[in-house]
Amino acid sequence: xxxxxxxxxxxxxxxxxxxxxxxxxxxxxxxxxxxxxxxxxxxxxxxxxxxxxxxxxxxxxxxxxxxxxxxxxxxxxxxxxxxxxxxxxxxxxxxxxxxxxxxxxxxxxxxxxxxxxxxxxxxxxxxxxxxxxxxxxxxxx
Amino acid sequence: xxxxxxxxxxxxxxxxxxxxxxxxxxxxxxxxxxxxxxxxxxxxxxxxxxxxxxxxxxxxxxxxxxxxxxxxxxxxxxxxxxxxxxxxxxxxxxxxxxxxxxxxxxxxxxxxxxxxxxxxxxxxxxxxxxxxxxxxxxxxxxxxxxxxxxxxxxxxxxxxxxxxxxxxxxxxxxxxxxxxxxxxxxxxxxxxxxxxxxxxxxxxxxxxxxxxxxxxxxxxxxxxxxxxxxxxxxxxxxxxxxxxxxxxxxxxxxxxxxxxxxxxxxxxxxxxxxxxxxxxxxxxxxxxxxxxxxxxxxxxxxxxxxxxxxxxxxxxxxxxxxxxxxxxxxxxxx
Numbered sequence: 203x204x205x206x207x208x209x210x211x212x213x214x215x216x217x218x219x220x221x222x223x224x225x226x227x228x229x230x231x232x233x234x235x236x237x238x239x240x241x242x243x244x245x246x247x248x249x250x251x252x253x254x255x256x257x258x259x260x261x262x263x264x265x266x267x268x269x270x271x272x273x274x275x276x277x278x279x280x281x282x283x284x285x286x287x288x289x290x291x292x293x294x295x296x297x298x299x300x301x302x303x304x305x306x307x308x309x310x311x312x313x314x315x316x317x318x319x320x321x322x323x324x325x326x327x328x329x330x331x332x333x334x335x336x337x338x339x340x341x342x343x
Numbered sequence: 344x345x346x347x348x349x350x351x352x353x354x355x356x357x358x359x360x361x362x363x364x365x366x367x368x369x370x371x372x373x374x375x376x377x378x379x380x381x382x383x384x385x386x387x388x389x390x391x392x393x394x395x396x397x398x399x400x401x402x403x404x405x406x407x408x409x410x411x412x413x414x415x416x417x418x419x420x421x422x423x424x425x426x427x428x429x430x431x432x433x434x435x436x437x438x439x440x441x442x443x444x445x446x447x448x449x450x451x452x453x454x455x456x457x458x459x460x461x462x463x464x465x466x467x468x469x470x471x472x473x474x475x476x477x478x479x480x481x482x483x484x485x486x487x488x489x490x491x492x493x494x495x496x497x498x499x500x501x502x503x504x505x506x507x508x509x510x511x512x513x514x515x516x517x518x519x520x521x522x523x524x525x526x527x528x529x530x531x532x533x534x535x536x537x538x539x540x541x542x543x544x545x546x547x548x549x550x551x552x553x554x555x556x557x558x559x560x561x562x563x564x565x566x567x568x569x570x571x572x573x574x575x576x577x578x579x580x581x582x583x584x585x586x587x588x589x590x591x592x593x594x595x596x597x598x599x600x601x602x603x604x605x606x607x608x609x610x611x612x613x614x615x616x617x618x619x620x621x622x623x624x625x626x627x628x629x630x631x632x633x634x635x636x637x638x639x640x641x642x643x644x645x646x647x648x649x650x651x652x653x654x655x656x657x658x659x660x661x662x663x664x665x666x667x668x669x670x671x672x673x674x675x676x677x
Contacts, residue, residue, distance in 0.1 A: 203597075203601055203627065203630060203631060203634070215461045215463050215464065216461060219459075219460075219461050219490070220490055220491040220492060221354075221491050222356070222489065223354045223355055223356045223489070223491070224356055224598055224601065225356060225377065225598070225601040225602050225604070225605045226601065227627060231624075232608070233377070233601075233604065233605035233608050233609075233623075235354075235355075235356070235376075237354070237491065242641075243586065243634075243637050243638055243640075243641040244586075244587070246641040246644055246645050247582075247583035247584075247586045247587050247640070247641055247644055248463060248587060250579060250580070250583045250644050251397075251580060251583055251584070251587065252463055254576070254580060281455075282465065282466050282467070283467055284397050284398050286395065287397070287467040287509060287510070290508060290509035290510060291455075291467060291507065291508050291509045292508070293508050
């Protein structure tokens, strides 16, 4: 890649987060380190997978509001995880986490376990226990 | 505050090689990032269909995370400390002690808890590498090699990031060189030769079908088969995953190829072997080919081209073939 070909597409994801470093060839054919503000290709594939997570989260949210799913499922997708990674991050077996995604089982979970989930999702415990009242809360950090 | 004296943040293309180059420079051994990457033999290709990451098979364009920290000190004869912890509080306390003693240490962290990342990038990825250079109240100053300036992180978040559970859990890993050999004493030609040999052997002759050139061809066959599955969402996410691993997660495939090309060029200057310069140019072409493949994938994901996955598989095969010839050339040199 020549320095002139290094993409500078101002990716939305990196806005306000600075640039990335890449190695490219200058006019004399020497390799140098230079900065890029992103490539549109990266943005396309990243947005695609994020949109997929969003769709899953919206669906899970609606089902949780109707009492058909547990709020844990919503935060699972909201936090860009899947079942195996959630189970590993919680240190639980997959089948247990899968059970916790059911509304009926979720209702009976003890506070300690719920708190552990809340800590992992970086939200308040109330966002899980009072999901309906706090749906406008978007986990930020 | 409490900054390590005279510390100058440097921007790197990849977290692990960046941390390594910084730590070594601090102890008086100047190596460029490509040199660190090349000498540790970190270039690779792996397609592991049985290892799922976010429900997608794992595709990697370099050795597994942690390889550089392990392999480089061994190759260079640096005595190196890698310490994991059971007790998070002890780990944080020792970090503070290191800072007080103005000792620069590398940390392994999870990208999920590093709050200064763009929210869209905070996946469950446990093998990020950073350096802590100071503390101000409850905040640590972070020299993150892939950011162009010093970042900040709350102490609680850093603790979470260092002790995240899951795949390749950091378990508080802190690492730093104890003693570096005199740079003048190093036989650079010998080191370069051994490192290239290692990479070439792995890429050409790995005894499993998932690694090296065989891995690239395996992935190509898998891509060619995608369309027959008829699941448009899966196809899109699969190709997106390949490209994301290539371009975005820690500079990715195109980026790693260019970094290796830069290493080969530097190696040519050290050894004077003309063939390395030629190999460097061809490696640049390989990197460009990978980028061409990424572009074709993105067009499919965006649905701006009506191409079938079977039509982009040959691009992948071409990348594999180009790399094969390149490694054959390198093999003749070492």
